[in-house]
Amino acid sequence: MGFLENRFEDNIITAKLDQILSWARSTSAWYFQFGLACCAIEMMATAASRHDLERIGMMPRSSPRQADVMIVAGTVTLKMASRVKLLYDQMADPKYVISMGSCANSGGPYSRQGYHVLKGVDQIIPVDVYVPGCPPRPESLIEGLLKLQDKIRKERPLTKKK
Amino acid sequence: MKNYFQNIWQSITTLLIGLGITIKHMFKARKGNVTLQYPEEKWPRPERNIGFDPKNYNIIRSKLHVDIDDCIGCRKCERACPVGCIKIDALKVPKETDLGLTSSGTTKRLLISRFDIDMTECMFCNLCTYPCPEDCIFMTGGPNSEKQPLDYEYSQYDRSRLIFKFANVTKNDIRRITTAPPVQQEIL
Amino acid sequence: MIINQKVSDILEVKFPGVVILPDEPHNDFIQIHPEKWKEIAKFIKTDSELKFDSCQCITGVDLGIEDGLEVRYNFHSMQLKHKIEIRIAVERKNPSIPSIEQVWRGANWLEREVYDMYGIRFKGHRDLRRMLLPDDWKGWPLRKDYKTPNIYNGMKIPKVRKGWD
Amino acid sequence: MGLVHAEEMTLNIGPQHPSTHGVLRLKVKTDGEIISEITPVIGYLHRCFEKHCENLSYEQVIPFTDRCDYIAAMNNSFGYVLAVEKLMDIQVPERVEYIRVIMAEYNRIASHLLALGTFGLDVGAYTPFLYMFRDRERILDLFEITCGARLLYNYMWVGGVSHDLPLGFMEASYRFLDEFEKNINEYHNILSYNKIFIERSADVGIMPKDVAIDYGVTGPNLRGSGVKWDLRKDEPYSIYNRFKFDVPVGTGIMGSVGDCWDRYWVRAEEMQESIKIIRQALDKIPREGNVHEALPKKVRPPKGSIYFRTESPRGDLGYYIISDGTPTPLRVKMRSPAFTALSALSEIATGWMLSDVLVILGSLDIVLGEIDR
């Protein structure tokens, strides 16, 4: 979609088109199963029957190519950091990252003496929404995802960026 | 030869039993479903046995909150935190300045100029709330929901907004209180 | 725990001069010299009276004092339902102990982890590599004199706390 | 391997893979579909637990023990707390002992539910996983009303527990246990006796008795191979000797002894046993008794060392604690049962097909937080 992006002036047609495109992107943001540690269990619980993630249109995809949102759930260690970067680069373009849990936000409980822990996943990949908690309740994860969907809906993919 | 047919018969019956279970769940979808639809339904739904009444919860692990005017600056919570995500600067105050009383009646002797909690590092282990003599640091919701309502929906777009600053003393207040008033010499 | 006393007596008989008799009699563990450790290990596994067939846990320890580097083994017998603890002290310059990886297959990974954390080389171990840390990691993390490196291939390790401390 | 010898292809079942239960990498040499060699590579979740224990005080280490085996956090801190109490020889009141056993057994059921659910996922059945998670949520509710957290509790302290049981706990537990027993045979009908599931897991990944003992494998994996070894029965700690329950052992009902189906079956049976223990504990729990009675002012154990083992849902969870009299431990080593179970994987999974290797890995029920510590 590279050639269509930020090419057109801002007028009524592109505004309406933007609304439709970003609505579609935000309604069906498929998440990439990227469970590392304890937050992965809470992510599984969020995708299970009680807090259903399918309700807000998020389907789990196991290949980075078909996923839009990468939920970094758990502690990113230094040995794993290069893999996180590699997988992030393989995702198709309009991609977003949610940093779930204190370990991904800033190294969390392991930020003092963790010699092998990366202090926050935003050192290697750009993060869109930080979900606090250790592990965050499924409700706060869904609230973070809804905040991400609001952010996607406000995007203007077609109009030329100032 | 016998177990060839027995094999087939066994697979047919067990597969049909499995199908029976899933179709039973599908027809019971309205009564049997357990989904808590988060944005529409908030968390405790006792009548559909999802969660219990917050009143008889012992504690709920949610955002930390500090009633700063009860805090006497003893830094016990800062020492108890295994991660060190609480940062307190308590300044000495000249002898006779009156900083008021905490709600439980102890006089405050230290001026808290900075009380920050970094919620991106906090591991929600609740170890800091037990040693506090004034019970001014607590997790919102549950038993202390009348002090501070339950709040677990505070994810942010950028990380620095997750560092909560509770000290409500401005710069010149600090300068005014900590500079000792010029001692009036008694003019003999 | 009286089993420890019995085992150290048997070992004293079988391998004279190996068991270091502790100064005040207690029977929490057996302290031995590292030299003939492989034969002792085979012996306690196959001997009819002892039959320690499960190597429960191998712990590396750095007591912080000069000759404080030590490896402690916990063995357990499934048939006879008793367990012992064997300690072997190692000097700090080039620490090395005969490996018991061929005796108990479970010891393979446990020894690699002790090597990874303390740098104690296990002679005779077939593939002694770092167990948990990446292979190009320098230093032995759990030693008391270990300093956390600042950069590991491009990533800052200590938490940068601008305006915090 | 087969008649036609194809060229060996090395395959990386990489740190990120839908069914490696976390960040585990399997370097696999394949000859067509058949696996000729597996080398697990771990360390992607090494969070320096032992380094933290050397710089934190005894009660600050408890939340870190929870984060090691994050599926059975209660059992982890239960083992650590008992070890430190034995060092300081504190005697906790009766009510605390009963509460701790109830919580540990509830967490065992929750952990086994997750183990069976993800095992079903590895074999390809998606719905049983969601039924089992639906019941696991009910248990997490019970944990939540007592200690506020769903997964990592910091509930068991040295010398007691952080909060007493709340009002609605007893009725909610009885209601849950009755409903849960009916659901268990629903799982059996949809997954355990399903012919495709039996075809995929019986006679697959057979772990003979002596290989299991030699690798130090413990817990349901060892009992699946026919060895009757359960610390709650053979080395009773806390008050487990007061409860009547038996230890299920794999007997090769569907295939041979020690195959994946047996390990699955032993976990399913153990859930029934845990329900029996909880019912007995709920009946006999003393009503009064202050839970904070035996909490020491300052946790400062005398000089010495101890190796204490408890039965966690994955096997023998051992804590080797060396204390030098100061409030911070000198050395805490956690002997992780999943670590030894994974070390046995390369021996029992060689020679099987690619999809079998992942089924065998699922049947071992490993947790990477505990392996990498």
Next chain:
Amino acid sequence: MTIDNIIQWFQSWFPVNVMVLFITSVLIAAVVIFAIMAVNALVAVYAERKISAFMQDRVGPMGQGPGLHAGKWGLLQTIADTIKLILKEDIIPKAADKKLFIIAPFIIFLGAFIALAAMPFGPYLIASDMNIGIFYILAVSSFGVIGIILAAWSSDNKWSLYGGMRSAAQIISYEIPAALSLVSVLLLTSTLSMQGIIQSQAGTVWGFLPNWNIFNNPFSFLAFFIYFIAGVAETNRTPFDIPEAESELVAGFHTEYSGMRWAFFFLSEYGNMLVVCGLTVVAFLGGWQSPIAGVMEGAWWGLFWFLTKLTATIFIMIWFRWTFPRLRVDQLMNVAWKILLPIALFNLFGVAIWTLLVG
């Protein structure tokens, strides 16, 4: 509305040379079939997510969240998915074989697309009523395998190579029991044309039962199950979905595909499902015949009956997916060659004897 009807209808208006007329009418039929496949994909994906949700005690797409709505019960969910997939950046890996990588999804889609040309949606609603209808559909629907192998080989990824090889072996070995069970139907109807098969199933047998092939005799009853199981295997759905095994091969042969190219895989999977279910309905469940002989006959009622039976069979396929675990490759081959094939042969023999005796 067969194509020659369209041609006569046009000729009565403005007599242009026949070749141009032929192409335009074929184009019209192609657009109609593509519309049917697209609508079927949209509805089937939404139905699959909702049915699987109800079976698992959850709620499925509801389009919830403040100000964000995918319709009242998530009805616009699949439309949003398609628009999003159109917008995705479609990545062609550097090491991939570029031309084959691009062609592969269209070949799979083609396999299902041209098979629908001979599918009778109603007494007159058929693109082209060939007299070798069922043979044509069988031949063309095995076209998709080439696409899958191309996709697997060209995306230069070990996982997709595994998926491709597995699916090649699976689809080819399940073609044979499928064909054999259809042959036992042809013995009864003794015509290859699709409309002919349906017409031969009119009337009632044993009094109240409709004269569908499934109730005709016990052997063709068995043939229905064999064909349906082989059909499920042909569309790579559980319990035979090992080519895109979620838990083993990351995402099977379409691991490297993203965006619209991957959506074509999705479209052709549901297209294949449509073809297989349509064939089951035509061959065994009496196509557009109504179950009660006299009631609701006529052209448009035929379409209604065909669609209800189609939805029923698609529902059964979805039901299979969310209940059964997955078979291993060699067990899959074992089922095809050692169980389905012998029973299909015995079945063929049985039907022949039955038609001989009963006449």
